[in-house]
Protein backbone atom coordinates (compact mmCIF):
# COMPACT_ATOMS: atom_id res chain seq x y z
CA UNK A 1 0.00 0.00 0.00
CA UNK A 2 1.08 3.61 -0.55
CA UNK A 3 0.36 6.63 1.63
CA UNK A 4 1.24 10.32 1.27
CA UNK A 5 2.12 12.56 4.21
CA UNK A 6 3.55 9.67 6.22
CA UNK A 7 5.95 11.82 8.28
CA UNK A 8 3.55 12.54 11.16
CA UNK A 9 -0.07 12.64 12.28
CA UNK A 10 -2.60 10.33 10.67
CA UNK A 11 -0.31 9.40 7.77
CA UNK A 12 2.34 8.04 10.10
CA UNK A 13 -0.29 6.16 12.13
CA UNK A 14 -1.67 4.58 8.94
CA UNK A 15 1.81 3.55 7.80
CA UNK A 16 2.50 1.90 11.17
CA UNK A 17 -0.91 0.13 11.20
CA UNK A 18 -0.51 -1.29 7.70
CA UNK A 19 3.09 -2.37 8.37
CA UNK A 20 1.89 -4.15 11.54
CA UNK A 21 -0.80 -5.86 9.44
CA UNK A 22 1.90 -7.27 7.15
CA UNK A 23 1.59 -4.89 4.18
CA UNK A 24 4.60 -3.62 2.27
CA UNK A 25 4.18 0.10 2.96
CA UNK A 26 5.38 2.74 0.51
CA UNK A 27 5.53 5.68 2.93
CA UNK A 28 5.79 8.94 0.99
CA UNK A 29 7.43 11.91 2.70
CA UNK A 30 8.90 15.23 1.66
CA UNK A 31 12.21 14.23 3.26
CA UNK A 32 13.67 11.40 5.30
CA UNK A 33 13.55 7.62 5.04
CA UNK A 34 10.85 6.56 2.62
CA UNK A 35 9.72 7.43 -0.89
CA UNK A 36 10.40 11.12 -1.60
CA UNK A 37 7.27 13.03 -2.59
CA UNK A 38 6.31 16.69 -2.41
CA UNK A 39 2.66 16.67 -3.44
CA UNK A 40 2.73 20.40 -4.24
CA UNK A 41 5.07 19.60 -7.16
CA UNK A 42 3.48 17.91 -10.20
CA UNK A 43 6.96 16.83 -11.33
CA UNK A 44 7.56 15.08 -8.01
CA UNK A 45 4.27 13.16 -8.40
CA UNK A 46 5.11 12.15 -11.98
CA UNK A 47 8.61 11.06 -10.90
CA UNK A 48 7.11 8.86 -8.16
CA UNK A 49 4.83 7.26 -10.74
CA UNK A 50 7.83 6.58 -13.00
CA UNK A 51 9.88 5.07 -10.13
CA UNK A 52 7.01 2.74 -9.21
CA UNK A 53 6.18 1.70 -12.77
CA UNK A 54 5.26 -1.98 -13.01
CA UNK A 55 4.74 -2.43 -9.24
CA UNK A 56 1.24 -3.55 -8.22
CA UNK A 57 -0.19 -1.46 -5.36
CA UNK A 58 -3.26 -2.69 -3.47
CA UNK A 59 -4.30 0.53 -1.68
CA UNK A 60 -3.39 4.19 -2.29
CA UNK A 61 -4.22 6.73 0.43
CA UNK A 62 -4.14 10.44 -0.45
CA UNK A 63 -3.54 11.78 3.06
CA UNK A 64 -1.12 14.73 2.82
CA UNK A 65 -2.83 18.10 3.26
CA UNK A 66 -2.42 21.58 4.69
CA UNK A 67 -4.96 23.81 6.39
CA UNK A 68 -3.95 27.23 5.06
CA UNK A 69 -5.29 30.47 6.50
CA UNK A 70 -8.07 29.90 9.03
CA UNK A 71 -9.07 33.51 9.54
CA UNK A 72 -12.03 33.76 7.22
CA UNK A 73 -12.98 35.99 4.33
CA UNK A 74 -11.18 39.08 5.61
CA UNK A 75 -7.75 37.42 5.61
CA UNK A 76 -8.19 35.28 2.48
CA UNK A 77 -5.11 35.60 0.23
CA UNK A 78 -5.06 34.37 -3.36
CA UNK A 79 -1.71 32.59 -3.10
CA UNK A 80 -2.61 30.81 0.14
CA UNK A 81 -5.93 29.66 -1.35
CA UNK A 82 -4.26 28.31 -4.50
CA UNK A 83 -1.55 26.49 -2.52
CA UNK A 84 -4.20 24.74 -0.39
CA UNK A 85 -6.14 23.78 -3.53
CA UNK A 86 -2.95 22.52 -5.18
CA UNK A 87 -1.99 20.27 -2.25
CA UNK A 88 -5.43 19.13 -1.02
CA UNK A 89 -7.43 18.83 -4.26
CA UNK A 90 -5.17 18.78 -7.33
CA UNK A 91 -2.38 16.56 -5.96
CA UNK A 92 -4.71 13.62 -5.12
CA UNK A 93 -5.99 13.71 -8.71
CA UNK A 94 -2.47 13.79 -10.17
CA UNK A 95 -1.42 10.93 -7.88
CA UNK A 96 -4.50 8.91 -8.85
CA UNK A 97 -3.58 9.34 -12.51
CA UNK A 98 0.10 8.51 -11.93
CA UNK A 99 -0.69 5.34 -9.95
CA UNK A 100 -3.75 4.16 -11.90
CA UNK A 101 -1.81 1.32 -13.62
CA UNK A 102 -0.37 0.24 -10.25
CA UNK A 103 -3.88 0.03 -8.76
CA UNK A 104 -5.15 -1.90 -11.79
CA UNK A 105 -2.34 -4.40 -11.20
CA UNK A 106 -3.04 -4.62 -7.44
CA UNK A 107 -5.32 -7.12 -5.71
CA UNK A 108 -7.43 -4.89 -3.41
CA UNK A 109 -7.87 -1.98 -5.85
CA UNK A 110 -8.82 0.77 -3.37
CA UNK A 111 -8.12 4.51 -3.69
CA UNK A 112 -8.78 6.56 -0.54
CA UNK A 113 -9.03 10.34 -0.37
CA UNK A 114 -8.70 11.59 3.19
CA UNK A 115 -11.23 14.39 3.11
CA UNK A 116 -13.00 16.26 5.92
CA UNK A 117 -16.53 16.95 7.07
CA UNK A 118 -15.38 20.61 6.91
CA UNK A 119 -15.72 20.24 3.12
CA UNK A 120 -19.26 18.84 3.23
CA UNK A 121 -21.78 21.26 1.69
CA UNK A 122 -24.53 19.68 3.81
CA UNK A 123 -22.76 19.28 7.19
CA UNK A 124 -19.57 21.37 7.08
CA UNK A 125 -20.93 24.44 8.82
CA UNK A 126 -23.43 22.82 11.22
CA UNK A 127 -21.32 22.91 14.38
CA UNK A 128 -18.11 24.42 12.98
CA UNK A 129 -17.67 28.16 12.55
CA UNK A 130 -13.94 28.31 11.78
CA UNK A 131 -13.01 30.49 8.78
CA UNK A 132 -11.05 27.98 6.71
CA UNK A 133 -12.29 29.09 3.28
CA UNK A 134 -9.39 27.52 1.40
CA UNK A 135 -9.44 24.25 3.38
CA UNK A 136 -13.22 23.82 3.09
CA UNK A 137 -13.23 24.58 -0.65
CA UNK A 138 -10.30 22.21 -1.20
CA UNK A 139 -12.01 19.31 0.58
CA UNK A 140 -15.29 19.98 -1.28
CA UNK A 141 -13.31 19.82 -4.53
CA UNK A 142 -11.59 16.64 -3.33
CA UNK A 143 -15.02 15.09 -2.72
CA UNK A 144 -15.99 15.75 -6.33
CA UNK A 145 -12.66 14.21 -7.35
CA UNK A 146 -13.71 11.10 -5.41
CA UNK A 147 -17.05 10.87 -7.22
CA UNK A 148 -15.53 11.53 -10.63
CA UNK A 149 -12.66 9.08 -10.11
CA UNK A 150 -15.16 6.46 -8.88
CA UNK A 151 -16.94 6.85 -12.21
CA UNK A 152 -13.72 6.65 -14.26
CA UNK A 153 -12.23 3.73 -12.28
CA UNK A 154 -15.46 1.68 -12.15
CA UNK A 155 -14.55 -0.35 -15.22
CA UNK A 156 -11.23 -1.36 -13.66
CA UNK A 157 -12.90 -2.50 -10.45
CA UNK A 158 -11.10 0.17 -8.38
CA UNK A 159 -13.18 1.48 -5.46
CA UNK A 160 -12.70 5.19 -4.66
CA UNK A 161 -13.89 6.67 -1.35
CA UNK A 162 -13.69 9.89 0.68
CA UNK A 163 -13.09 9.46 4.41
CA UNK A 164 -13.51 11.89 7.33
CA UNK A 165 -11.09 11.18 10.20
CA UNK A 166 -13.03 13.08 12.88
CA UNK A 167 -11.45 15.98 14.80
CA UNK A 168 -8.11 14.37 15.56
CA UNK A 169 -5.29 15.31 17.95
CA UNK A 170 -2.51 15.95 15.39
CA UNK A 171 -0.55 19.06 14.46
CA UNK A 172 -3.46 20.01 12.20
CA UNK A 173 -6.27 19.14 14.63
CA UNK A 174 -4.55 20.60 17.70
CA UNK A 175 -4.40 19.48 21.32
CA UNK A 176 -8.09 20.25 22.01
CA UNK A 177 -9.34 17.81 19.35
CA UNK A 178 -11.70 15.09 20.52
CA UNK A 179 -10.35 11.96 18.78
CA UNK A 180 -7.07 10.14 19.42
CA UNK A 181 -4.90 9.44 16.34
CA UNK A 182 -4.91 5.68 16.94
CA UNK A 183 -8.72 5.57 17.28
CA UNK A 184 -9.20 7.54 14.06
CA UNK A 185 -6.64 5.60 12.02
CA UNK A 186 -7.97 2.28 13.34
CA UNK A 187 -11.56 3.18 12.46
CA UNK A 188 -10.58 4.36 8.99
CA UNK A 189 -8.47 1.26 8.35
CA UNK A 190 -11.44 -0.96 9.27
CA UNK A 191 -13.55 0.89 6.68
CA UNK A 192 -10.82 0.56 4.04
CA UNK A 193 -10.39 -3.15 4.82
CA UNK A 194 -14.12 -3.73 4.28
CA UNK A 195 -14.65 -1.55 1.20
CA UNK A 196 -16.06 -3.17 -1.95
CA UNK A 197 -17.32 -1.77 -5.26
CA UNK A 198 -20.73 -1.40 -3.55
CA UNK A 199 -19.24 1.52 -1.54
CA UNK A 200 -17.38 3.25 -4.38
CA UNK A 201 -18.09 6.97 -4.58
CA UNK A 202 -19.14 7.20 -0.92
CA UNK A 203 -18.15 9.49 1.98
CA UNK A 204 -17.75 7.88 5.42
CA UNK A 205 -16.48 8.96 8.83
CA UNK A 206 -13.98 7.08 11.03
CA UNK A 207 -16.87 5.81 13.20
CA UNK A 208 -18.61 4.29 10.17
CA UNK A 209 -21.22 7.01 9.76
CA UNK A 210 -22.07 8.14 6.22
CA UNK A 211 -21.26 11.84 5.76
CA UNK A 212 -23.64 13.82 3.54
CA UNK A 213 -21.88 15.45 0.59
Ligand SMILES: NC(=O)c1ccc[n+]([C@@H]2O[C@H](COP(=O)([O-])OP(=O)(O)OC[C@H]3O[C@@H](n4cnc5c(N)ncnc54)[C@H](OP(=O)(O)O)[C@@H]3O)[C@@H](O)[C@H]2O)c1
Nearest residue numbers: 005007009010038039040064065116167168170171172173
Ligand atom coordinates in the same frame (compact mmCIF):
# COMPACT_ATOMS: atom_id res chain seq x y z
N1 LIG B 1 -6.56 16.41 12.25
C1 LIG B 1 -7.84 16.60 12.01
O1 LIG B 1 -8.63 16.98 12.90
C2 LIG B 1 -8.40 16.34 10.63
C3 LIG B 1 -9.78 16.48 10.44
C4 LIG B 1 -10.32 16.24 9.20
C5 LIG B 1 -9.49 15.85 8.16
N2 LIG B 1 -8.14 15.72 8.36
C6 LIG B 1 -7.32 15.30 7.23
O2 LIG B 1 -6.52 14.18 7.61
C7 LIG B 1 -5.30 14.17 6.84
C8 LIG B 1 -4.11 14.07 7.76
O3 LIG B 1 -4.12 15.20 8.61
P1 LIG B 1 -3.23 15.31 9.94
O4 LIG B 1 -4.13 15.81 10.99
O5 LIG B 1 -2.45 14.06 10.15
O6 LIG B 1 -2.25 16.52 9.51
P2 LIG B 1 -0.78 16.89 9.97
O7 LIG B 1 -0.47 16.30 11.31
O8 LIG B 1 -0.68 18.37 9.80
O9 LIG B 1 0.15 16.14 8.88
C9 LIG B 1 0.09 16.56 7.55
C10 LIG B 1 0.95 15.65 6.70
O10 LIG B 1 0.85 16.12 5.36
C11 LIG B 1 2.17 16.26 4.86
N3 LIG B 1 2.29 17.29 3.83
C12 LIG B 1 1.88 18.58 3.88
N4 LIG B 1 2.22 19.22 2.74
C13 LIG B 1 2.88 18.30 1.97
C14 LIG B 1 3.50 18.34 0.71
N5 LIG B 1 3.54 19.47 -0.03
N6 LIG B 1 4.05 17.20 0.21
C15 LIG B 1 4.05 16.07 0.93
N7 LIG B 1 3.49 15.96 2.16
C16 LIG B 1 2.93 17.08 2.66
C17 LIG B 1 3.00 16.63 6.08
O11 LIG B 1 4.37 16.43 5.80
P3 LIG B 1 5.55 17.34 6.46
O12 LIG B 1 5.88 16.71 7.79
O13 LIG B 1 6.66 17.25 5.47
O14 LIG B 1 5.03 18.74 6.62
C18 LIG B 1 2.40 15.67 7.10
O15 LIG B 1 2.96 14.39 6.94
C19 LIG B 1 -5.34 15.44 6.00
O16 LIG B 1 -5.86 15.16 4.71
C20 LIG B 1 -6.33 16.34 6.74
O17 LIG B 1 -6.92 17.31 5.92
C21 LIG B 1 -7.58 15.96 9.58
